[in-house]
Amino acid sequence: MPTSAPLLTADDLTVGYFLAKKAPRPVAQPLRVALWPGELVCLLGPNGAGKSTLLRTLAGLQAPLGGRLDLGGGALASLSAAARARQLSIVLTDRVEVGTLTVRELVSLGRHPHTNWLGRLSAHDEARVQAALAATNTSGFAQRPVGELSDGERQKVLLARAIAQDTPIVLLDEPTAHLDLPNRVALMRLLHGLARQTGKAILLSTHELDLALQAADRVWLLPANGQLRTGTPEDLVLSGAFAAAFAREGLAFDPATGTFALHAPTGPTVQLVGDGAPAFWTRRALEREGLVPTTSPAALRVTVAPAGGQWTSQAPGGPAEQHATVEDLLRALRLIIKNQLPS
Amino acid sequence: MSTPLLVMPSPGPDLAAGRPRRAWLLALVGLVAVVFVLDIALGPVRIPLRAVVSILGGEVADSPAWAFIVRQIRLPKALTALTVGSGLAVSGLQMQTLFRNPLVGPSALGLTAGAGLGVAVVMLASGNAVGGWAIRALGVGGSWGLVLAATAGAALVMALVLALSARVRDNVVLLIVGLMIASITGAVVSLWQYFSAPEQIQEYLLWTFGSVGGVGGSHLAVLATVVGGGLLVAFASAKPLNALLLGENYARSMGLAVGRSRTLIIGSTSLLAGAITAFCGPIGFVGIAVPHLTRGLLRTTDHRLLLPGTCLVGAALTLGCDCLAQLPGSQTPLPLSVVTSLLGAPVVLWVVLRRPNVRSLFS
Numbered sequence: 001m002p003t004s005a006p007l008l009t010a011d012d013l014t015v016g017y018f019l020a021k022k023a024p025r026p027v028a029q030p031l032r033v034a035l036w037p038g039e040l041v042c043l044l045g046p047n048g049a050g051k052s053t054l055l056r057t058l059a060g061l062q063a064p065l066g067g068r069l070d071l072g073g074g075a076l077a078s079l080s081a082a083a084r085a086r087q088l089s090i091v092l093t094d095r096v097e098v099g100t101l102t103v104r105e106l107v108s109l110g111r112h113p114h115t116n117w118l119g120r121l122s123a124h125d126e127a128r129v130q131a132a133l134a135a136t137n138t139s140g141f142a143q144r145p146v147g148e149l150s151d152g153e154r155q156k157v158l159l160a161r162a163i164a165q166d167t168p169i170v171l172l173d174e175p176t177a178h179l180d181l182p183n184r185v186a187l188m189r190l191l192h193g194l195a196r197q198t199g200k201a202i203l204l205s206t207h208e209l210d211l212a213l214q215a216a217d218r219v220w221l222l223p224a225n226g227q228l229r230t231g232t233p234e235d236l237v238l239s240g241a242f243a244a245a246f247a248r249e250g251l252a253f254d255p256a257t258g259t260f261a262l263h264a265p266t267g268p269t270v271q272l273v274g275d276g277a278p279a280f281w282t283r284r285a286l287e288r289e290g291l292v293p294t295t296s297p298a299a300l301r302v303t304v305a306p307a308g309g310q311w312t313s314q315a316p317g318g319p320a321e322q323h324a325t326v327e328d329l330l331r332a333l334r335l336i337i338k339n340q341l342p343s
Numbered sequence: 344m345s346t347p348l349l350v351m352p353s354p355g356p357d358l359a360a361g362r363p364r365r366a367w368l369l370a371l372v373g374l375v376a377v378v379f380v381l382d383i384a385l386g387p388v389r390i391p392l393r394a395v396v397s398i399l400g401g402e403v404a405d406s407p408a409w410a411f412i413v414r415q416i417r418l419p420k421a422l423t424a425l426t427v428g429s430g431l432a433v434s435g436l437q438m439q440t441l442f443r444n445p446l447v448g449p450s451a452l453g454l455t456a457g458a459g460l461g462v463a464v465v466m467l468a469s470g471n472a473v474g475g476w477a478i479r480a481l482g483v484g485g486s487w488g489l490v491l492a493a494t495a496g497a498a499l500v501m502a503l504v505l506a507l508s509a510r511v512r513d514n515v516v517l518l519i520v521g522l523m524i525a526s527i528t529g530a531v532v533s534l535w536q537y538f539s540a541p542e543q544i545q546e547y548l549l550w551t552f553g554s555v556g557g558v559g560g561s562h563l564a565v566l567a568t569v570v571g572g573g574l575l576v577a578f579a580s581a582k583p584l585n586a587l588l589l590g591e592n593y594a595r596s597m598g599l600a601v602g603r604s605r606t607l608i609i610g611s612t613s614l615l616a617g618a619i620t621a622f623c624g625p626i627g628f629v630g631i632a633v634p635h636l637t638r639g640l641l642r643t644t645d646h647r648l649l650l651p652g653t654c655l656v657g658a659a660l661t662l663g664c665d666c667l668a669q670l671p672g673s674q675t676p677l678p679l680s681v682v683t684s685l686l687g688a689p690v691v692l693w694v695v696l697r698r699p700n701v702r703s704l705f706s
Contacts, residue, residue, distance in 0.1 A: 059596055060595075060596075061592055061595055061596065080598075081595065081598045081599065081600050082598035083598075084598065085596060085597050085598025086598070088596075089596065089597075090593075090596045092590075092592050092593060092596075094589075094590045094592055094593065095590075096589055096590065096593075097443075098588050098589065098644055100638065100642050100643055100644050101588065101643075101644045101645070105643075105644075105645055106589075109585060109586065109588070109589065109597070110597070112582070112585075112586050112597040112598060112599065113597055113598035115582070117579065117582060118581065118582060118647070119581060119582035119585060119647060165597065
């Protein structure tokens with residue numbers, strides 16, 4: 001994927017805080033990362049692993065404890081605040097209460113590093129604001145006060161402000177946090193498209209593992225032990241790094257489905273015959289019941305009709321029974337397990 | 344305060360709302376001019392409006408007494424009210440945006456308390472009635488001694504706050520520091536009062552009422568210069584103030600040198616509030632209320648409009664209140680800061696409660 005020079009590189013970078021009496025408290029191991037143009041990168045990791053600290057350090061909002069951080073060909077620390085603001089913009093989790101400011105005025109604030117001391121917008125600035133509104137699908141409510149927006153709209157407007165800042169790098173700290181599922185999907189799709197179309201490097205931290213695995217060109221995985229791993233989402237899943245990062249007691253990541261298993265198996269193995277969506281959803285139902293669905297032969301056997309709408313269950317040595325719904329199927333299975341397979 | 348002022352024309356759908364707001368600023372300029380002339384016309388001695396206008400226009404007046412009263416007493420007083428109103432309002436706006444807190448005003452950083460301490464030191468420690476005589480005869484700003492004492496007190500607190508602001512990174516912590524400094528300073532004054540004679544306390548109380556009378560000639564020149572300088576710095580800080588609307592982190596990410604901007608803002612507020620309190624005593628309410636009133640009127644949080652707007656509304660409100668302080672027809676006008684609170688607060692209540700989104704009016 002990297003076709004040109006990285007926009008940002010970190011070498012041996014240690015992030016963390018200075019406690020009272022200037023004692024450094026690192027929150028992650030020294031790390032080595034780079035951001036390339038046109039890439040959507042998701043920073044994943046459990047709570048408290050240091051995702052926000054890493055983002056804030058990359059954004060220059062807090063100083064690194066050690067190591068080297070280069071932005072646009074020079075050391076980040078040597079850049080003036082204004083020069084940095086022309087390289088890198090950020091969407092924070094900070095609450096924004098700007099009351100009567102309209103969407104357009106808020107987005108125009110993104111032009112701050114490009115305007116004169118009065119903050120007067122030139123025709124070029126206006127054009128960039130317009131482009132940012134268009135790119136984030138927020139032109140429709142540009143004149144509305146920010147206080148009247150929904151959470152989803154507000155998040156898009158804050159993104160528009162960062163886009164208007166016109167920087168090669170955009171960082172977002174948990175932009176999906178307060179959004180409902182459709183809005184989360186829409187935002188991820190928007191970010192992915194922006195990275196592709198504008199050539200910006202977009203780095204976001206998120207807890208949306210499903211979405212991140214689907215949308216990210218690259219994942220930065222920061223487990224609780226602070227050892228950052230990077231790679232395409234698929235490589236990280238297949239190598240087991242992903243499962244290890246989120247390993248908890250009784251919680252397992254299933255590389256076969258890309259999801260976390262919600263239900264621990266307690267019952268017997270069931271042979272599941274069938275494919276397509278009906279088989280997928282039948283499998284989910286069986287797992288919820290505590291059964292262990294498998295494709296290899298087992299004493300208990302469930303068959304799903306290819307078109308759906310019909311299920312067959314067969315107990316060891318028993319007759320095959322027909323069911324019209326998953327609900328009926330589960331009821332029959334419960335009966336079989338209760339009568340014939342006492343644990 | 345005429346009623347039509349508070350009825351906002353609804354902006355057109357695709358209009359970049361700037362035009363009606365600029366019209367508002369022009370209307371406010373007109374209002375300030377009207378109240379300014381009215382303030383000069385009103386007073387214990389009745390002078391016809393036409394005579395006032397012609398005297399202000401530099402024509403030879405029908406009555407030399409009128410000319411003297413207008414030029415030597417009422418014009419300086421109105422100019423002082425204008426200066427005080429715009430200065431206090433702008434410094435209040437700066438504090439509210441800097442601290443992102445709707446309840447703070449020019450006194451947030453303890454400057455007013457500092458000026459009070461300076462005055463208390465002179466009045467209560469001198470042990471004679473010089474201060475009280477000066478206030479009664481010349482007004483709060485009439486005596487250089489009191490002005491210098493108040494300036495010294497305010498400057499002391501300002502130096503302390505600026506020194507601390509360089510060390511304190513967090514604005515909330517800085518606000519608490521300012522409130523504590525105000526509290527300590529106030530306690531020292533109270534302690535002093537506790538051990539002072541009743542007559543001395545009464546004289547000090549006279550100072551705390553505040554007044555725009557008696558600031559004339561060289562006093563007014565000094566006050567206007569300092570406030571003018573403070574206002575210039577404030578107007579130059581419109582862009583940093585706008586960036587600070589989103590909070591310090593966003594401001595920093597947009598390239599704002601937050602520390603330098605903060606010093607600039609605190610410096611200009613100190614000049615404004617310090618000088619005004621030194622010359623006129625503590626005048627409450629204007630600094631806290633006018634920014635809210637202006638946001639409600641102009642329906643904007645953009646400081647490029649808010650700063651001039653606040654300036655004009657502050658001047659109009661203070662001049663209007665000074666008019667009302669004369670109205671009872673008595674020889675003694677009411678204390679200005681009592682009138683500003685008594686009559687200004689209901690106006691602000693009305694404006695704030697009429698808006699459906701009161702909460703989001705504040706940044």
